[in-house]
Amino acid sequence: MPDGHYFVVRGRLRRMANPNLDEVTRDDGLVARLMAAPRAVRNAKKAADREAEATAHRAGVQRTIRKV
Secondary structure (H helix, E strand, C coil): CCCCCEEEECCEEEECCCCCCCHHHHHCCHHHHHHHHHHHHHHHHHCCCHHHHHHHHHHHHHHHHHHC
C-alpha cells in the first residue's frame, strides 16, 4: 500500500526518490545507478539468462548502496 514513500506503476510498488539527497549525491550518478539495477534484472529475465539475473539481483542495488 502506498504510504508516501512508494507509488504504484502498472500494479508494481516502486520506491519514491529521497528528496533529502543533496545535489552532489544526485549528480554523482547515484540515482542513475539505482535505476539501472532493476533494468538489468528485467533485461536478464527477458533474455531468459538466469545467471545474469542472479548477478543483477546480487550486485545491482547492493553495490550501489555500499558506495553511499
